[in-house]
Amino acid sequence: MNLEFTPEEQAFREEVRRFIEENHPKHLEGMGNREDMSPEDMTAWHKILGKKGWSAPAWPVEYGGTGWTPTQRYIWSEENARVGTFMPLPFGIAMVGPVIYTFGNEAQKQQHLPGILSGDVWWCQGYSEPGAGSDLASLKTTAVRDGDHYIINGQKTWTTLAQYADWGFFLCRTDPDAAKPQEGISFILIDMKTPGVEVKPIKLLDGSYEVNETWLTDVRVPVENLVGEENKGWTYAKFLLAHERSGIAGVARSKRAVEKLREIAAAEMLDGEPLINDFDFARKVSQLEIDLAALEITELRTLAGEQAGKGPGPESSILKIKGTEIQQRLTELTLEAVGTYGAPLYGNIANVPGDAGSNQYPVGPDYARHAAATYFNMRKTSIYGGSNEIQRNIITKMILGL
Amino acid sequence: MDFNFTEEQEMVRDGLSRLVREQYDWETRRAAIASDAGWRPEIWAQLAELGILGMPFSEEDGGFGGGAVDAMIVMEEFGKGLVVEPFVPTVVCAGGFLKHAGTPAQKEEHIGGIVDGSRVFAFAYAEPRGRYDYADLETTAKKDGDSYVLNGHKAVVIGAPWASHLVVTARTSGERRDHDGVSVFVLAKDTEGVVTRDYETVDGRRASEVYFENVSLPSDALIGEEGAALPLIERVTDEAIAAQCAEACGAMKVAHAMTLEYSKQRKQFGVPIGKFQVLQHRMVDMYTAYEQSVSLTYLATLRLNASETERKRAASAAKVGVGQAARLIGQESVQIHGGNGVTDEYAIGHYFKRLTIFESEFGDVDHHMKRHVSLASQR
Numbered sequence: 001m002n003l004e005f006t007p008e009e010q011a012f013r014e015e016v017r018r019f020i021e022e023n024h025p026k027h028l029e030g031m032g033n034r035e036d037m038s039p040e041d042m043t044a045w046h047k048i049l050g051k052k053g054w055s056a057p058a059w060p061v062e063y064g065g066t067g068w069t070p071t072q073r074y075i076w077s078e079e080n081a082r083v084g085t086f087m088p089l090p091f092g093i094a095m096v097g098p099v100i101y102t103f104g105n106e107a108q109k110q111q112h113l114p115g116i117l118s119g120d121v122w123w124c125q126g127y128s129e130p131g132a133g134s135d136l137a138s139l140k141t142t143a144v145r146d147g148d149h150y151i152i153n154g155q156k157t158w159t160t161l162a163q164y165a166d167w168g169f170f171l172c173r174t175d176p177d178a179a180k181p182q183e184g185i186s187f188i189l190i191d192m193k194t195p196g197v198e199v200k201p202i203k204l205l206d207g208s209y210e211v212n213e214t215w216l217t218d219v220r221v222p223v224e225n226l227v228g229e230e231n232k233g234w235t236y237a238k239f240l241l242a243h244e245r246s247g248i249a250g251v252a253r254s255k256r257a258v259e260k261l262r263e264i265a266a267a268e269m270l271d272g273e274p275l276i277n278d279f280d281f282a283r284k285v286s287q288l289e290i291d292l293a294a295l296e297i298t299e300l301r302t303l304a305g306e307q308a309g310k311g312p313g314p315e316s317s318i319l320k321i322k323g324t325e326i327q328q329r330l331t332e333l334t335l336e337a338v339g340t341y342g343a344p345l346y347g348n349i350a351n352v353p354g355d356a357g358s359n360q361y362p363v364g365p366d367y368a369r370h371a372a373a374t375y376f377n378m379r380k381t382s383i384y385g386g387s388n389e390i391q392r393n394i395i396t397k398m399i400l401g402l
Numbered sequence: 403m404d405f406n407f408t409e410e411q412e413m414v415r416d417g418l419s420r421l422v423r424e425q426y427d428w429e430t431r432r433a434a435i436a437s438d439a440g441w442r443p444e445i446w447a448q449l450a451e452l453g454i455l456g457m458p459f460s461e462e463d464g465g466f467g468g469g470a471v472d473a474m475i476v477m478e479e480f481g482k483g484l485v486v487e488p489f490v491p492t493v494v495c496a497g498g499f500l501k502h503a504g505t506p507a508q509k510e511e512h513i514g515g516i517v518d519g520s521r522v523f524a525f526a527y528a529e530p531r532g533r534y535d536y537a538d539l540e541t542t543a544k545k546d547g548d549s550y551v552l553n554g555h556k557a558v559v560i561g562a563p564w565a566s567h568l569v570v571t572a573r574t575s576g577e578r579r580d581h582d583g584v585s586v587f588v589l590a591k592d593t594e595g596v597v598t599r600d601y602e603t604v605d606g607r608r609a610s611e612v613y614f615e616n617v618s619l620p621s622d623a624l625i626g627e628e629g630a631a632l633p634l635i636e637r638v639t640d641e642a643i644a645a646q647c648a649e650a651c652g653a654m655k656v657a658h659a660m661t662l663e664y665s666k667q668r669k670q671f672g673v674p675i676g677k678f679q680v681l682q683h684r685m686v687d688m689y690t691a692y693e694q695s696v697s698l699t700y701l702a703t704l705r706l707n708a709s710e711t712e713r714k715r716a717a718s719a720a721k722v723g724v725g726q727a728a729r730l731i732g733q734e735s736v737q738i739h740g741g742n743g744v745t746d747e748y749a750i751g752h753y754f755k756r757l758t759i760f761e762s763e764f765g766d767v768d769h770h771m772k773r774h775v776s777l778a779s780q781r
């Protein structure tokens with residue numbers, strides 16, 4: 001057993017570091033805070049990576065992947081976290097892309113993969129509905145065949161950043177009489193500019209607008225946009241959920257956030273000393289670092305398994321649960337660290353015209369400004385992507401056999 | 403032992419409960435906090451009319467002779483409706499300083515205005531680098547003949563945009579963090595040299611950064627003894643802690659009830675999510691934490707007139723226990739509401755936000771755990 005990276009892996013790290021150093025836009029460094037970013041900012045790095053051929057490290061080489069090993073991909077994400085790049089949104093690269101190259105036909109691959117790789121086409125995910133959250137299979141949106149079109153009706157919700165999306169991938173019910181709710185569902189690609197598609201922003205607790213209600217009223221979609229077979233959408237949906245799990249734990253980003261937390265706690269004063277010298281506070285930071293170290297090795301063990309040919313299994317639920325818990329505790333502790341200056345409402349967030357936001361001038365130290373908003377926003381991580389309760393149910397069944 | 407409220411207290415509770423229910427419904431509150439004013443002076447006037455603002459003052463000071471238990475009852479009802487009007491800064495804090503240490507002339511000058519609702523106060527004590535230590539002051543009040551010259555910057559002064567008057571802590575002598583040399587002053591907000599920058603807070607209230615630029619204060623602006631105010635400040639802030647713990651209890655009660663109700667309505671996998679045992683047990687833990695919080699709030703309230711050590715221990719115990727419960731109940735309520743829990747539209751998230759900011763007001767859990775530890779040797 002050995003924790004060190006090989007000389008080849010070290011050399012790879014150097015190469016990656018140099019590339020980021022030379023190419024990542026300096027003004028976006030460390031942003032990673034979606035609320036402050038324009039859609040152009042959010043895709044800037046994706047587009048640079050697209051040109052280099054590095055936007056989809058996990059894809060097979062023949063479709064535009066890099067051929068990197070899981071360990072190299074891990075190094076890649078660490079180096080990105082180091083400077084706080086804004087990585088490609090998951091909807092294209094991590095979600096719909098693999099479904100298209102695995103189950104799509106030639107025409108779909110030709111049409112969609114290049115735009116996903118280059119970052120020119122913005123995707124969104126239309127799975128959840130008001131009545132179908134954790135129980136996704138109970139979804140009601142219908143797609144009815146009408147000649148060479150589907151007529152789609154229904155309401156999706158929580159569609160992340162759909163306000164900028166060019167295309168969306170949707171789960172729709174094509175056979176309402178199927179024996180089980182999981183059957184009779186199809187995976188359909190929809191051009192978001194099609195008449196009848198209406199996207200309405202939902203304001204979140206932190207004041208941001210990152211999710212939407214998506215209404216579909218008599219939306220006519222050519223049958224060519226069906227991926228794979230009709231009524232087999234659940235299989236693809238599950239494939240997608242299980243697919244890109246690496247990076248789900250967010251270890252590299254959390255490590256960077258711990259450093260930031262230490263910087264804040266060094267600037268804040270308690271009894272005339274930096275807060276970080278306070279044992280109670282320092283202990284909580286150490287506890288986080290310990291949990292994070294454990295998670296990092298757990299993730300590396302999972303990666304090593306993958307490298308040896310074992311697919312990602314239900315262990316990824318451990319990564320989701322611990323990863324999000326750590327992220328949430330980090331934001332909690334950051335809010336604790338900034339003390340009184342956690343209270344001022346600052347800077348929203350002009351994703352929606354007409355919402356001018358609040359305070360026009362900054363209050364308190366820079367690092368305190370987003371502490372509360374980030375804490376509120378990060379509550380989502382234990383809810384979405386399969387809630388942490390659902391992840392525990394998966395472990396119960398799949399690992400413990402209960 | 404008696405945990406019952408008097409008939410009068412029950413009447414106050416019922417009256418307030420009705421006011422909150424009928425005039426502080428969710429949509430009305432939402433519109434009010436988004437308005438330019440950010441609060442409703444007409445509610446304030448109504449509170450004055452109902453005698454709420456005069457309750458904790460003795461009859462000879464022009465009040466109605468109530469006490470800390472009455473403030474607890476009021477604040478619990480306010481917590482249920484997420485009432486933003488500045489009862490704690492005005493009645494509990496400014497009122498407390500005047501009650502305990504004001505001269506007859508100062509009481510005469512200010513208490514009548516508090517009782518009839520015409521004077522609104524904010525308490526300017528926190529500083530950008532003071533964290534939760536009331537003696538860690540950079541604000542100074544230098545003696546200048548018969549007056550004081552006040553200079554400094556106070557952080558996140560809750561309610562200051564609505565206030566006509568301020569109560570301010572400042573150092574009149576000694577070194578930073580010395581226990582001696584701390585004084586308290588009262589002044590009108592429009593006094594020359596007082597500069598404010600107003601803003602919203604994440605929990606829907608309003609606050610200001612308050613700057614004092616060579617503000618000249620007459621000697622009768624001083625409340626209590628010059629340089630000896632720290633014990634007084636601790637007493638008044640312990641009273642504020644007891645009141646805000648009661649507010650948190652009200653907010654937790656509603657958050658828990660809303661979550662319980664939601665779990666009975668919201669169906670997934672063909673059953674109400676409240677049927678999942680993992681959620682049931684967590685709602686039991688929330689309920690237990692709430693009941694424990696009520697007990698600690700009673701303790702803090704009933705010990706306000708005990709010995710200094712007993713009072714401080716009880717206040718810190720409440721701040722620790724209620725703070726932990728506030729975090730647990732806030733976070734779990736949001737989690738059990740699923741995606742809806744993180745939206746601005748649903749009320750639950752706003753209870754979560756108020757409970758979050760409650761944690762850091764007048765010292766957070768760590769701060770009060772330390773204070774509790776340090777008081778253990780003094781019993």
Ligand SMILES: Cc1cc2nc3c(=O)[nH]c(=O)nc-3n(C[C@H](O)[C@H](O)[C@H](O)COP(=O)(O)OP(=O)(O)OC[C@H]3O[C@@H](n4cnc5c(N)ncnc54)[C@H](O)[C@@H]3O)c2cc1C
Nearest residue numbers: 125127128133134158160380384387389678737738740741
């Ligand atoms: C910020 C954000 C972004 C999102 N982005 C997208 C997106 O882009 N596309 C998309 O399709 N969806 C998206 N979602 C939806 C997300 O996947 C759902 O919110 C999630 O699946 C939970 O569903 P729900 O909100 O309906 O909660 P519910 O399913 O109603 O769950 C409520 C509570 O009950 C618990 N619960 C439910 N079932 C069980 C059970 N069997 N056992 C124990 N506990 C249970 C849950 O864990 C939760 O605590 C997003 C959500 C959020 C908050």
Ligand SMILES: Cc1cc2nc3c(=O)[nH]c(=O)nc-3n(C[C@H](O)[C@H](O)[C@H](O)COP(=O)(O)OP(=O)(O)OC[C@H]3O[C@@H](n4cnc5c(N)ncnc54)[C@H](O)[C@@H]3O)c2cc1C
Nearest residue numbers: 392396400402676677678679680681682683684685686687
């Ligand atoms: C030191 C000791 C002294 C005792 N003294 C007495 C005594 O004086 N008189 C007497 O009559 N009995 C006594 N008991 C017995 C005691 O009441 C039982 O041990 C207890 O009721 C649990 O039963 P069990 O051991 O069969 O565990 P089980 O009932 O088999 O439970 C095993 C586990 O499953 C959990 N579990 C069971 N049902 C559920 C459910 N529906 N939902 C969730 N979890 C569940 C339990 O909490 C436990 O963790 C004593 C036991 C001990 C250990």
